[in-house]
Amino acid sequence: MKIMQISVFLENRKGRLYDVCSLLGTNDVNIRALTIAETESFGVLRIVVDKSDFAIQLLRDNHFVANFTDVVAVEVPDRPGGLASILKVLAENDVNIEYMYGFVEKFTDKALLVMRFEDTDFAQQILAKHNIRVVAEKDIEGL
Amino acid sequence: MDVPFWNNEVETASRSQLEQLQLQRLRQVIGWALRTPFYKKRLGQAGIHSPDDIRSLQDLQRIPYTTKDDLRLSFPRGLLAVDMKEVVRIHSSSGTTGIPTVIYFTREDLDCWTDLLARSIVGTGATADDIFQNMMTYGLFTGGLGLHYGAERVGMTVIPIGGGNTKRQIQTMRDFQTTVVHITPSYLLHIHSRLGEDGICRDDLALRKAFIGAEPHSENTRRKLQDLLHIDAYNSYGLSELNGPGVAFECVCKKDMHVWEDAYIAEIIKPETGEVLPEGQEGELVLTNLVRRAMPILRYRTRDLAFLYPPGCDCGRTHRRLSRILGRTDDMLIINGVNVFPSQIEEKIMKIPEVATNYQIHVDKKGALDRLTVKVEIYPKLFLGEVATLEALRQKIVEELRSSIIISPAVELHEPGSLPVFEGKAKRVVDDRPKE
Numbered sequence: 001m002k003i004m005q006i007s008v009f010l011e012n013r014k015g016r017l018y019d020v021c022s023l024l025g026t027n028d029v030n031i032r033a034l035t036i037a038e039t040e041s042f043g044v045l046r047i048v049v050d051k052s053d054f055a056i057q058l059l060r061d062n063h064f065v066a067n068f069t070d071v072v073a074v075e076v077p078d079r080p081g082g083l084a085s086i087l088k089v090l091a092e093n094d095v096n097i098e099y100m101y102g103f104v105e106k107f108t109d110k111a112l113l114v115m116r117f118e119d120t121d122f123a124q125q126i127l128a129k130h131n132i133r134v135v136a137e138k139d140i141e142g143l
Numbered sequence: 144m145d146v147p148f149w150n151n152e153v154e155t156a157s158r159s160q161l162e163q164l165q166l167q168r169l170r171q172v173i174g175w176a177l178r179t180p181f182y183k184k185r186l187g188q189a190g191i192h193s194p195d196d197i198r199s200l201q202d203l204q205r206i207p208y209t210t211k212d213d214l215r216l217s218f219p220r221g222l223l224a225v226d227m228k229e230v231v232r233i234h235s236s237s238g239t240t241g242i243p244t245v246i247y248f249t250r251e252d253l254d255c256w257t258d259l260l261a262r263s264i265v266g267t268g269a270t271a272d273d274i275f276q277n278m279m280t281y282g283l284f285t286g287g288l289g290l291h292y293g294a295e296r297v298g299m300t301v302i303p304i305g306g307g308n309t310k311r312q313i314q315t316m317r318d319f320q321t322t323v324v325h326i327t328p329s330y331l332l333h334i335h336s337r338l339g340e341d342g343i344c345r346d347d348l349a350l351r352k353a354f355i356g357a358e359p360h361s362e363n364t365r366r367k368l369q370d371l372l373h374i375d376a377y378n379s380y381g382l383s384e385l386n387g388p389g390v391a392f393e394c395v396c397k398k399d400m401h402v403w404e405d406a407y408i409a410e411i412i413k414p415e416t417g418e419v420l421p422e423g424q425e426g427e428l429v430l431t432n433l434v435r436r437a438m439p440i441l442r443y444r445t446r447d448l449a450f451l452y453p454p455g456c457d458c459g460r461t462h463r464r465l466s467r468i469l470g471r472t473d474d475m476l477i478i479n480g481v482n483v484f485p486s487q488i489e490e491k492i493m494k495i496p497e498v499a500t501n502y503q504i505h506v507d508k509k510g511a512l513d514r515l516t517v518k519v520e521i522y523p524k525l526f527l528g529e530v531a532t533l534e535a536l537r538q539k540i541v542e543e544l545r546s547s548i549i550i551s552p553a554v555e556l557h558e559p560g561s562l563p564v565f566e567g568k569a570k571r572v573v574d575d576r577p578k579e
Contacts, residue, residue: 007528009521011557037530041537041555044530063560065521069528 001136002070002120004052008045009065010036020045023062029055032140033073033114035101046101048073048114050141070120073103073135074127075110082111086132093126095119146395146458147270149262149297153405154460161461162200164405168433169203170194176439178224181217185209186441203408208417208429208442214244214384223247225437235283236383236482246285246383247437253292255434256386259403260293263392266401266458267377269323269352271298276321278330279357279480280306285387286357286480290325293389299323306330309337320349327480328360328368328376332511335371345372354379356388357480359468365397380465384443385430391465396457399464406434409465410442411451414472425450427472428465446472474572476506478513483548485572488517491543497525497536501562507575515552517544520559 010016017036024031033048048071049055059066076082090097096118103112112135117123127134148154156164174194176182189205190196197203214222223230225247232248248256269275275294281287287305294301304315312334315321324331331353338345350372355365356379368376380400381388390407391400402409408431411420420426428445448470454463476483485504492502499520507514519540521533533556540554563570 005528007526009526009533009556009558011561012555013561039530039534039537041553042533042557044528044533046528063558065523065526065558067526067528 001072001124001134003048003073003114003135003137003140005069005071005114005116006047006049006052006056006059007067007069008047008059010043010045012041012043017043017045020059020064023058023064024049024055027054027058029058031104033101033103033112035099035114037099046099046114048103048140052137069116071114071116072120072124072127073140074113074115075108075133075135076113078106078109078111083113089130089132090123090126095123095126144395144457145268147265147268149265150258154262154266154462156405156461158454158461161404165408165433166197166200168405169200169408169431170197172431172433172435172439172441173197175224175436176441179217179222179439181213181221182439182441185213200408203410203431203442204419206431206441208444209440210444211244211384211446214440215242218242219245222438222440224439225249230437233283234285234288234383234387236285244384246386248386248435249437252386252435252437255406256289256389257292257296259386259389259406260289261296262403263379263389264290264293264297264299264354266392266394266460267352267354267375268395269297269299273299273322273352274302274319274349275299275323275325276302276304276312276316276319278304278306278312278324278326285381285383286325289381289387289389290354294325309334310341313337313341313343316350317343317347322349323352323354324350325354325356325379327357328355328364329358329479329511329513331355331368331372331376332364335368336511350374352377354392356380358477359470361467378467380468382445382447384440385432385445386435390430394456394458394460398456399452399466401456401460401462402451402465404462407432409451409463411449412444414444414446414448422451422453422463425466425469444472446475448472476504476515476572476574478506478515478550481548481550483515483550487547488544488552489571491547492517492519492540495536495540495543497522498540499559501559502571503562504572505575506573508577513576515550516555517552518555518557518562520557520562523559 030050031047035046037044056066098116100113100115229249230247231250234246235243279286353376355376365376377393379388380391391402393400410429411426412429414427428447428449430443432440447468449466452464499522501520503518505516537554545551
């Protein structure tokens with residue numbers, strides 16, 4: 001079960017992140033998870049929101065460069081070694097993670113991490129095989 | 144005042160002797176030029192078919208101007224006047240649209256050029272006792288090798304270190320007790336700002352003179368350099384089309400640069416009309432090379448704005464002096480001594496499909512050095528959300544530009560529509576360097 005992350009290109013300009021967040025906020029789009037990848041001269045904002053189709057259209061209509069990226073929201077036991085136990089499974093099965101980041105808040109007793117894999121389908125198979133739960137898009141909309 | 148000369152007879156020849164020599168050499172160079180397809184046609188159209196058609200220096204004005212475009216269109220051999228076997232050196236400069244210009248030298252041509260540089264060096268009071276650190280770029284650029292051979296001819300101890308690597312430059316200045324440097328003014332300012340690092344101070348150096356050139360600078364910059372470093376700084380002028388440095392150089396008086404009129408005929412013209420202007424009036428400098436057999440160039444429009452003084456200088460030289468370069472007639476940028484045309488940048492950028500059509504060239508100062516930033520807008524459809532792809536694109540643009548303009552620009556990626564849009568002629572270049 002993939003979910004849609006929205007990647008937004010951000011040029012290095014004061015207030016540009018604010019512009020995105022304020023646009024989403026005034027249109028009642030809630031950001032559930034967020035991270036920024038930065039380089040010296042530009043950044044890419046990665047967000048998971050509750051209404052992804054609406055949000056990406058909104059961003060594009062407002063001249064932001066935005067695109068969908070497939071990611072997986074993985075439930076991680078919220079205890080010491082919780083993440084390590086999942087990474088162990090992935091490592092043993094040669095699943096490459098490109099990047100990951102956490103959801104803003106918890107919805108169950110588990111922590112929720114957004115993971116971007118080199119090969120999303122393969123990663124999902126491995127996760128399923130090891131009974132590691134992932135969250136569906138519709139669950140995020142309801143969160 | 145002690146005035147040193149390299150070739151006293153030529154440097155102090157009377158004006159009539161100089162003009163006699165100029166006429167004789169002009170006729171000779173016309174003969175050489177007529178061997179090239181380019182000048183055979185160009186001079187023929189002006190009714191000049193042999194050196195005999197030039198009877199006085201006034202006849203110079205019958206010769207049509209030669210432009211940078213002419214050189215480009217004649218690339219690579221259209222202006223070569225000798226058999227390639229006689230050519231012993233090639234220099235080249237980057238072209239405005241990717242086609243370079245090339246300059247050929249026979250052994251005698253190099254000898255003449257070297258002698259002009261020896262003359263220029265000695266005119267500043269430098270001698271065979273000096274340790275000379277040549278901090279200009281070597282290679283196809285004429286700045287490095289030109290002064291190198293001139294300094295060797297004078298008998299100076301030459302350190303051919305080339306440009307860049309400030310730390311090593313300063314260490315070398317200390318280790319060998321360098322007394323004279325050849326450098327761009329902006330790089331010398333930068334060197335000064337780095338003194339004190341690694342425990343090397345001004346007092347550890349023996350520096351006493353700097354030949355500064357390859358980029359226009361003001362009298363204020365010269366004074367600043369002299370005051371900061373307690374040295375004498377001498378302005379130098381040249382361009383690769385006319386051999387390179389050694390076209391004009393300041394003497395010990397430091398009151399603008401003597402044009403070596405036995406080797407060059409200098410004229411100032413009104414750029415719009417081509418009308419020749421009298422001494423003292425500012426206009427475009429036009430130069431004729433009188434002593435290069437491999438590649439004669441007649442009445443070359445330098446696109447540099449300057450004026451000529453009437454003859455006379457406290458040093459006793461009769462060769463007229465040229466003012467500082469006051470500007471350009473085109474949009475050429477000089478970035479840390481390197482000539483860059485915005486069209487070169489545009490040509491490269493437009494070849495990259497991921498880049499949209501709007502871009503901006505930004506120049507400013509970071510410390511003493513010029514900084515070139517090229518801002519491009521990305522093409523939205525090609526953004527797939529990955530940082531690595533974008534960073535690779537940015538690197539690709541840097542590499543492409545570096546291969547064309549030699550220097551390495553900073554490249555910024557921008558959102559579509561974020562750079563200023565122009566109706567009609569776009570103003571793509573923003574030069575924020577402080578004007579003096």
